[in-house]
Amino acid sequence: MWIPIQIDEKSAEPLYHQIETQLRSLIISGNLAEGTLLPSIREFAGDLKCSVITVRRVYQDLEGEGLLRTRQGTGTFVSHVGDGAREEYRRETVRKALEAAVDAGLSVHFGREELEELFREIVKHKYGEEDKKEE
């Protein structure tokens, strides 16, 4: 089983975090179906050129989030993420980041209009210039 993970050696972002973020995204997005048996920690560590402990940590963290299930001696599987749970997870991830951003705005006394305008500008830039009617 091959999992497409890209490691940036030069990044300040910790190794385990790079792996975790990308693997989480693959699961959340449905690119890794429920029940998929992931590579063993040793095999994955070989692919990623890191220690088994680092892979283990990633599996453990994602298991803590309910995205993986692990059975000693058997392996680690993508667990069933119900639509409800998936939505909840996606929403909470984004909500936290948005709340931090709004708090940042409040902390430097950004007005509501000012904040909304900057938000629209960034969304336009990152989501593309297309008119929203396309959705």
Place this chain on the structure above:
Amino acid sequence: MWIPIQIDEKSAEPLYHQIETQLRSLIISGNLAEGTLLPSIREFAGDLKCSVITVRRVYQDLEGEGLLRTRQGTGTFVSHVGDGAREEYRRETVRKALEAAVDAGLSVHFGREELEELFREIVKHKYGEEDKKEE
């Protein structure tokens, strides 16, 4: 000179960071006027019950951001923050946080509408329920 800084001993947020955030806010908001002589690092350390090194770090960081000026032997002053620079600073602070939030949205495949709706919800909650017409 007395500077109103509240330290939360129990917080996981580092001491220097708590001080830095609050002092920065006082400067950006204009509560500390240009030219104001801040307490010496020893006096401030005494008030805050921390070491002079910690206060020194705060002064040094904020000097790096252009918010303070320091002269050895004399003291540390609130520097002139031109309206332009102040706006630039405020804007960049919030922009970074908003960009991180939008990136978080993209990473879990939030649609544009979905993201905007959640943003509006959070803004409404944090800025209050009042109709925007009040501004």
Place this chain on the structure above:
DNA sequence: CTTACTGTATATATCTATATAAACAGTATA
């Protein structure tokens, strides 16, 4: 020029995050 205040530099202590190796324990199957 001494004194009493400023900030500065150096050396160090402690804690946490990150990452590892090696020994241990469960599981499946030939």
Place this chain on the structure above:
DNA sequence: TATACTGTTTATATAGATATATACAGTAAG
């Protein structure tokens, strides 16, 4: 039940963040 895979535990190493004391250096005023 031997073996060849799984994950797990323990002990450790390293780097960076946080915080400190102490000695050093600049400034201003009596």
